[in-house]
Amino acid sequence: MAKGHNMTFTPPVSSLSRRALMMATAAATGLTLTGCQLPKTKTTASTKGWDDTLADLHKRTFQWFWDVTPPKTGLTPDNWPNPDFCSVAAVGFALNACCIGAHSGYVTRAQAAERTLTTLRTFWNGPQGPERAGVMGYKGFFYHFLNMGTGLRHDTVELSSIDTALFITGALTAAAFFDGDNDAEKEIRKLGVALYERVDWTFLERDNGLISMGYHPEPGLNGHDATGRIIRSWDRYNEGMMVYHLAMASKTHPIKATAWDTWAATIGVTWADNFGEPHLGFAPLFGHQYSHVWYDYRGIADAYMRGKNIDYFINSQRATVAQRNYAIKNPGGFKDYSGDVWGLTACRGPAYTKGKVDGREVQFFEYSARGPQTGDKEANDDGTIAPTAGISSVAFSPEICLPLIHTLREKYGSDLYGEYGFYDAFNPSFPKDLPSRVGHQTPKAGWVAYEYLAIDQGPILSMLENHRSGLIWDLFNRSPVTGPMVRRGFQLAGFQSTGPAGDWLKAKP
Incomplete structure (x- = not known):
């Protein structure tokens, strides 16, 4: 999921990860546009705007996690309807979903606790070791x-x-949510914290003071x-902030307290209009959302x-507005493309091929990181829009994200919206005479990827909930259970309260 420094792209690979994509995609930096009206950035949303459209999307997206995750293991698949393997990141989002589902009354608290406990037991009891297989x-x-x-x-995937x-973070959220005195909820709290404390963050700490992306x-x-260890470290501005927060706050295996300053010294190169x-620029919006x-x-x-x-929240607001x-x-x-149809991030795409759009030749991609074109360094924009990009920014900028949600529903209807909410991506510009092995042409939306990706569904559900109630933010x-750890990580990184919304940080860890 990390970005690289050169704008090069690779042919489609069936299980290509965001990390692999972003190691081949640079963060966006570049031009200022004139004539575009910017909503005034503010630290909190001015209106909730919760209605039947949002409620339906919220429920359907929760239901995706509940239905596709095997109840006996908690191993959430990377995507559906092609559950070839479990995504560890997906499980984190699924644990959030259990909390949200119980909070919203979609399932009972006991049902959510049972699913959560099964999941945490699976990961706690799963074999750990240096072997190449069987772990x-x-x-x-x-x-x-x-x-x-x-x-x-x-x-042969990487240790990530x-x-x-x-x-x-999902496991710790569950530990915070399930605060009851019964045996199941006590064990959830115990395992959630134990899984965090077992991670030896120093194992991936590199000599340069940064954290490696992984290990083979x-x-x-x-x-x-x-x-x-993978030589590429988590540097520059991206979703890797959360790795440093967790690693620095660890009581059992912390990395050096200077790590945040080392990371921060690398991010200024992306600061631009x-x-x-x-x-701070990062072309696909997911980099502005995951840690948040x-x-x-x-x-x-x-x-x-x-x-x-x-602050970083306002930075994500500005990145969201900039995409619009x-x-x-x-x-x-x-x-x-318009003020009500927008959103570029890592997502499915129609095909790795070239085609004509209004007489111009365009390079199209399958799964790829997408973001705005910037100056003479062209980020990957082939006309593919991902609903998750704008929707997952709703907690930052509801004034522009809520109209996006309603427009996508009303303009494209069932072409883009199915049993579990919005399909992963669509491209109205993809020529109808070109073949695609990962989607279909529709009357209104053009090419549509008829599948759901866990790491796209997860931010939709969690950020809708943060917009509605702040549940995940408040819990975590x-x-x-988790507040002292979070404060410790922030304070070690030199974070300070800059306004009333951040007064909670002043408490001792």
Whole structure:
């Protein structure tokens, strides 16, 4: 899920991860657009706007996690209807979903607790070790993908720092939510914390003070050091912030307290107008969303952001508004781009092929990281819009994300909206005479990927809930179970309260 420094793209691979994609995609930096109206950035939403459309999407997206996750293991598949392997990150989002489902009355608290406990037991009891096969993880980390039947390492995927982090934040959220005195909820709290404390973050700590993206037990692989760790570290601005928060806050295996400053020293290169107000750029919106699903950055800032007089929440607001500005400008001339139809991120795409759009030749992609074109470095924009991109920013910028949600429902109807909410992606510009092995042409939306990806569904549900009630933010940042850990990580990184919304950070860890 990390980005690279050169704008190069690879042919489609069936199980290509966001990390692999972003190692080949640079963060967006570039031009200022004129003539685009920017809603005034603010630290909290001015209106909720919750209605039947949002409620239906919320319920359907929850139901996806509940229905596709095997109740006997909790191994949520990477995508549906093709559950080839479990995604460890998906399980983190599924644990959030259990909390949201119980909170919303979609399932009983007992049902949600049973599913959660089964999941945590699966991951706690799964074999850990240095072996190349027959294990679920090593040093407390988990492999990126797991076999749906056995829960063991899928193929030769990497031991993943970011996917482990996404799982751990979900496990800790569950530990915060299930605060009852019965045996099941007590065990959920015990396992959620134990899984976090078992992770040896120092195992992936590199000599440069940053955290490696992962590890392979197979020796001599390109892009790896002599220990098997991936050379690429979590640097620059992206979703990797949460890895540092967890690793620095750990009581059992913390990394150096200087890690955040080391990371922060790498992020300034992406600070630019980026099609809107100045902010740290990252082309696909998921990089502005994943850490924010759990960590509440409103009214708190580290030294870098205090120097810019904003916080990371406002940075994500600005990135969201900038994507809408980009769609209004529409430099690529793609169909349907507008102020109410927009959103680029990592998602499915129609095909790895070239085709004509209004007489221009366009390179199309299958699964790929997508973002605005910036200057002479062209980010990957082939006209493919992902509903998750804009919807998952609803907690940042409801004034532009709510109209997007309603327009997608009303304009495209059942072409884009199915049993479990919005399909992963669509492309009205993809020529109808070109073949696609991962989607179908529709009357209204053009090409549509008729599938659901867990790491796209997860932010939709969690950020809708954060917009509606702040549930995940409140549980993760302010509960007695997880609050001290979160505050410790923030305070070690030099975060300070910059307004009333961040006063909770002033408490001792």
